[in-house]
Amino acid sequence: MAHQDADVPDDSAGSALSDVDRFVQQWREQRPDLDPSPIALFGRVHRVYLRYQAVITKCFEDFGLNPASFDVLAALRRAGAPYRMTGTELAAESLLSSAGITFRLDKLEQAGLITRIRDTQDRRVVHSQLTPEGLALIDEAIAAHLDNEHRLLAGVDDADADQLAALLQRLEDSILAARQ
Amino acid sequence: MAHQDADVPDDSAGSALSDVDRFVQQWREQRPDLDPSPIALFGRVHRVYLRYQAVITKCFEDFGLNPASFDVLAALRRAGAPYRMTGTELAAESLLSSAGITFRLDKLEQAGLITRIRDTQDRRVVHSQLTPEGLALIDEAIAAHLDNEHRLLAGVDDADADQLAALLQRLEDSILAARQ
DNA sequence: AGTTAGTATCTAAGCACTTAAAGATTAAGT
DNA sequence: ACTTAATCTTTAAGTGCTTAGATACTAACT
Incomplete structure (x- = not known):
């Protein structure tokens, strides 16, 4: 490094x-x-x-993941049981292109962490769902990740962190508003 | 989009x-x-x-650039005449790997925006320097870029922007300190 | 001088994206 | 019903990085 x-x-x-x-x-x-x-x-x-x-x-x-794969598993996990979302939903949450999501899902499916399920009502739609292995892994990884993030914030007191989050939200809103 | x-x-x-x-x-x-x-x-x-x-x-x-190439041209421009830096210096300023810098410089050299000059004292070192075309382009691009950034900040008042910058600096310091 | 270690850059292979376009399916308008 | 438009996902090609390692050179030590 x-x-x-x-x-x-x-x-x-x-x-x-x-x-x-x-x-x-x-x-x-x-x-x-x-x-x-x-x-x-x-x-x-x-x-x-x-x-x-x-x-x-x-x-x-440590979990065989990278930020991209963690991001998808976390989105599925926090959605709650049955830990299932469509590609379009995942793309919107991650601010990613549809092709980018397809790529991420390919890797996760190969690793056995998600399965793809074609929707029976609307056959254009594919649901991606955590496997038991994927659920177990993200439940471990999110705990380690949050521990790590708390560690990264050790030098910032809680009031500053809250204010920083609020100001960043204002900045994101300003960027979106300016995007013509 | x-x-x-x-x-x-x-x-x-x-x-x-x-x-x-x-x-x-x-x-x-x-x-x-x-x-x-x-x-x-x-x-x-x-x-x-x-x-x-x-x-x-x-x-x-609009200038035929992307964030990566702009980043390098801007580093060379703000360094002042003769608009020349080594790969190692550029990598440090951009928080990039040496291979990443080589890649960026290859593209810029192909585009005629920089030239590479081997150091005569220490023949390991390669200086990258803005060509007249590169200088003219970055001088235009930085003006447009700053105009654009001011536009993105239209929804954030000056005091908030200053405070946000200060808090982000505190956050970067905290991350670096936690990086064991 | 000769060996060893350290430094600066580049090469090679691989990865995670991007845009553009295609395929499959559904919805809307006539 | 039939055509046109819209939507969801995937494929193809290309881009900008990464790590690991090669190459070339310099510095330090004996």
Whole structure:
């Protein structure tokens, strides 16, 4: 893992500038005609997402899963018994293309974690359902995943976490509203 | 674009529950033995990132770029004249593997937007430098990109944006600290 | 000088997506 | 009933990454 420690800033000299702050400052110098302030926000979203993905990917490996397969199993599990959803429903929850869902379901079916069941009423529809093995696995994996996420939040107090979630929701709404 | 409007929630009945809030609630019902509250935060990070990527991808298309190629050109541009960085430096700024950077640079070189220059002192090192075409393109693209980002932030007031950036920095620090 | 270790980049194989289009089925309009 | 349109899933081709390992070079030690 090339980035394991190489890019952790040396913070020994007080509150050092973060990488993202440096990017903003560089843009101010190079292009004083522009206002680069949104980078302070979106750059951090980007970096937090990458850091987070790297950590949870490692957590899922213990269960033979990756973020993509975990995502599908978790959607089926939290839907409740009989742990069954259609491809269209799964695509909407995961913000994924239909082809992407087909790919994920192929892998999970090969691994024996889901089965596909053609709908008898509407024969276009295919239901994907957790197998007993899939149910057992996701029930273990979600517990480890939440433990891990709590660990990642150890440095953020509860009030800040709540506020961060609320502000992120406002940001998502703003992005959707701006999407012409 | 399949998700253009299909997944925008109907908010006509007041402040409806967001998708992420529903996920948390479903987990509380299905697994009352677990505390799913971190999902409210990380789920939103994930969704905001996906929404954001979708919008900027469309913006970059106008310049024949994608987020990956824009990222490299922007790093070179904000570094200042002579707009030159090594692969290792670029990988660190973008949190990317060395192979990923090689791939990005191959594409940019084929497009005539950068040139590769072997270092004369240390012949292991390859500098990548903006061509005049690359410089002209990124100078146009960064202006459009920042305009676009300001548009995406229209629904978030400045104080909230600042606070969101600060909280995201705290979250990144917490993730890095927990990464054992 | 010669060996060993470390570093910078690139190659190869594989993976998880994407868009575009096709196939199968259902719904709507006449 | 018949045509047209809409919907659900899958296939095909291509893209941008990943890890693992190869290659080329430099630095450190003896």
